[in-house]
Structures are given as C-alpha cells and as structure tokens.
Amino acid sequence: xxxxxxxxxxxxxxxxxxxxxxxxxxxxxxxxxxxxxxxxxxxxxxxxxxxxxxxxxxxxxxxxxxxxxxxxxxxxxxxxxxxxxxxxxxxxxxxxxxxxxxxxxxxxxxxxxxxxxxxxxxxxxxxxxxxxxxxxxxxxxxxxxxxxxxxxxxxxxxxxxxxxxxxxxxxxxxxxxxxxxxxxxxxxxxxxxxxxxxxxxxxxxxxxxxxxxxxxxxxxxxxxxxxxxxxxxxxxxxxxxxxxxxxxxxxxxxxxxxxxxxxxxxxxxxxxxxxxxxxxxxxxxxxxxxxxxxxxxxxxxxxxxxxxxxxxxxxxxxxxxxxxxxx
Numbered sequence: 001x002x003x004x005x006x007x008x009x010x011x012x013x014x015x016x017x018x019x020x021x022x023x024x025x026x027x028x029x030x031x032x033x034x035x036x037x038x039x040x041x042x043x044x045x046x047x048x049x050x051x052x053x054x055x056x057x058x059x060x061x062x063x064x065x066x067x068x069x070x071x072x073x074x075x076x077x078x079x080x081x082x083x084x085x086x087x088x089x090x091x092x093x094x095x096x097x098x099x100x101x102x103x104x105x106x107x108x109x110x111x112x113x114x115x116x117x118x119x120x121x122x123x124x125x126x127x128x129x130x131x132x133x134x135x136x137x138x139x140x141x142x143x144x145x146x147x148x149x150x151x152x153x154x155x156x157x158x159x160x161x162x163x164x165x166x167x168x169x170x171x172x173x174x175x176x177x178x179x180x181x182x183x184x185x186x187x188x189x190x191x192x193x194x195x196x197x198x199x200x201x202x203x204x205x206x207x208x209x210x211x212x213x214x215x216x217x218x219x220x221x222x223x224x225x226x227x228x229x230x231x232x233x234x235x236x237x238x239x240x241x242x243x244x245x246x247x248x249x250x251x252x253x254x255x256x257x258x259x260x261x262x263x264x265x266x267x268x269x270x271x272x273x274x275x276x277x278x279x280x281x282x283x284x285x286x287x288x289x290x291x292x293x294x295x296x297x298x299x300x301x302x303x304x305x306x307x308x309x310x311x312x313x314x315x316x317x318x319x320x321x322x323x324x325x326x327x
Contacts, residue, residue, distance in 0.1 A: 006042075009034070013042050015075040017053065017065040024062045039063075078118055085110055085122050139185045139202045146207045147187055150175040156192070156212030162204045170208075171200070174215045177225035178202070188225045190218055199229050240283050241276035242302055247293045256290055280305040288313075 009032055016031060017023060029036045043053050043063060056062040076084065088107040114122065150157045158172050173189035176197075180186075185202040197220075220228070246253050250271035254263045257275065264272040273294070277283035284305035287294060296302060 010042055010045060011075065013039070014046060014051065014065075017046075017051075017063065018075060022056075022062050022064050028063065078115075081110070081114060082118055082121055085114065143202060143205070143207060144178065144185065146209070147175055147178055147202065150207075150211055151177060153211075154214050154217065156215055157189075158208040158212065159200075160206045160208065161200060171198075171205075172212075173198070173200075174218060176218070176220065179225050179229045186229045188228055197228065239276070239278065240280045240299070240302060241274075242283065242287075242296050242299065244273040244275065244287060244294045244296045246271050246273050246290065253290070253292065256292070257286075281308065284309045 012032060013028065016028060025036045025039050029039045032039070043055070046053050052066045054064050054066050056064070085107060088103045088110065111122075147157070149155070154174070156172065157175050158170060161169050161171050163169065171189075172192040173187075174192065175187060175189045177188045178185060179188060179199075187200045187202055187205070189198060189200065190196070191198040245266075247270055249268060250263045250265040253271055253273055257263065257273065262274040264274065266272060275283065275286060277286055280299075280301040283302055287296070287306070288309055296306070
C-alpha cells in the first residue's frame with residue numbers, strides 16, 4: 001500500500017527501522033509502496049531530524065537505525081504500548097531502588113498520549129492486578145545496569161560482598177545472569193577464586209569499576225540460571241532443616257512458601273518441601289501456616305516443636321479438643 005502523505009510515510013519508515021536491526025532498501029520501498037529513490041530521500045530527512053541512520057553499500061543496499069546522542073521517539077503498536085505501561089506500573093512498586101519516581105514520570109507521559117481504545121484495557125489490568133506487599137530489600141538500579149552490562153559483554157567484575165553471616169569479602173567473578181525471585185535479585189556468576197559457580201544477593205554487593213577483561217563463554221551447570229538460584233538459595237536455609245511431604249500439587253505449595261524454600265514435584269497430588277529456619281519452633285510455625293496436610297520424619301527437635309504448636313493451638317480454642325473433633 002502506497003503511503004502518499006510524506007509525514008505519515010516518515011513515521012511509518014521510522015517504525016520499521018525500530019522494529020528490527022537491518023532493512024534492505026528495496027524491502028523498505030516495497031513495504032511503503034514507493035521507489036528506492038524515495039526511501040533514500042526519506043532517510044536523509046530522518047538524518048536531518050537527528051536520527052542516526054547508517055547505510056550499507058551494495059547492489060541491494062540497506063539501512064540501520066543506530067544509537068544517537070539522545071533517545072528518539074519510540075513508535076509502539078497497541079500490544080507494546082500496554083505492555084510498557086504495565087511494566088512501568090510494576091517497576092514503580094518493585095524492589096529496584098531509584099526508579100520509582102522516574103517510572104511514574106515515564107508512565108504519566110505514556111498515559112497522556114495513549115489512544116482512547118487502549119485505556120479500558122490498561123484500566124482493567126490495573127484494577128484487577130494486586131501487588132504483594134512487603135517486597136524484599138531494594139537494589140540500586142545503577143548496580144543492576146552495571147551487572148547487566150558485565151553479563152552482556154562478558155567482562156570480569158570485582159565487587160565487595162557481604163555474605164549471609166555479615167562477613168565482608170572481595171569477589172572476582174565472571175557474571176552470567178541476573179535472576180529476580182520477585183522479592184530479591186541475584187547474580188549468577190563464576191567465582192574465579194573459588195573456581196565454581198556461585199549466586200550473590202545483589203543488595204549485598206558493591207561493584208568495583210572499571211570492569212576487567214573479557215572472558216570466554218562458560219558452560220552452565222545442569223538446569224538454567226533460575227534453577228541454580230533456587231537451589232543455591234535453599235542451601236542457605238537456617239540450621240534447623242527438614243524435607244516435608246506435602247499432600248498438594250507443587251504449584252500450590254510454591255505460592256505459599258518463602259523464597260528460601262525449594263519445592264520438588266512428586267506427582268499431581270504430592271510434593272517435597274525443602275525448608276529450614278533459625279529455630280525448630282519457627283520452622284514448625286512455617287509448616288503449620290501452609291494450611292496443607294503434610295508429614296515430616298524429623299529432626300526430633302522439629303517434631304517436639306510441632307507437638308508444642310499443636311497444644312498451643314488446641315488450647316487457644318474454647319473446649320479446644322471437642323471443637324476440633326466436631327470439625
């Protein structure tokens with residue numbers, strides 16, 4: 001379809017250039033229903049407006065929209081606009097420190113120009129999405145950006161780190177992936193000094209810049225980064241630990257346990273819960289709070305704490321024994 005209005009054609013051309021990295025000139029001309037000569041002219045107009053469009057030589061020729069001194073206007077389709085708006089609302093309430101205000105400012109700009117047909121969709125998503133209060137410790141957005149760059153460019157990174165016991169160390173790493181559990185952010189990296197994979201809580205680290213030299217890609221242990229973080233976090237459970245057999249699907253149990261717990265699927269009706277806490281009584285309360293039937297074989301201190309919790313709960317109900325029996 002030919003785009004006759006020059007302004008509309010220019011916007012359409014900009015949208016195409018933003019949608020993928022490289023575009024052959026003839027393909028752009030075909031998309032816009034104009035000649036390659038017109039495409040060359042429109043590219044020059046975009047450059048005059050400050051858009052850094054580079055050209056490649058050759059029979060077909062091609063164009064690429066590169067990074068400039070300032071961010072150009074982004075042209076989003078309906079799905080992209082709603083996704084960005086939802087993402088900004090989520091970012092304003094999440095655990096990345098320093099972006100709450102900027103997220104709200106960006107959201108206000110987007111909502112100001114959002115087409116009327118999209119407003120009901122965004123309003124419905126906002127009205128029926130309930131954030132979980134009490135997120136984890138905030139992380140600095142600048143630290144996240146530094147770590148993401150190190151992962152992307154495969155650059156070695158040293159940082160100061162406080163472990164879960166409060167010990168201060170300096171770690172030399174090859175960053176691999178950033179993982180968010182919803183409450184905490186973790187870095188999965190190869191620890192050069194320990195010659196092994198490690199997970200690091202990002203709110204406990206301070207990068208040292210500049211970054212180090214690049215490193216070759218390294219094989220990741222079995223399972224992806226999310227599984228590795230889950231298992232790594234579970235290894236830091238409190239001194240009182242147990243493996244409970246819960247008579248409920250793994251998906252239902254995962255929604256009720258803290259991030260330090262690990263749920264292992266058995267079948268459609270059972271799963272194993274690897275969980276720990278600082279004291280047997282705390283662990284007993286965690287298990288009771290599941291509200292799901294479970295069994296544990298030990299340790300003995302946990303079994304005694306579970307009996308204690310059962311006695312206290314029974315005693316809290318008037319005529320507790322009779323009332324529970326009636327239920």
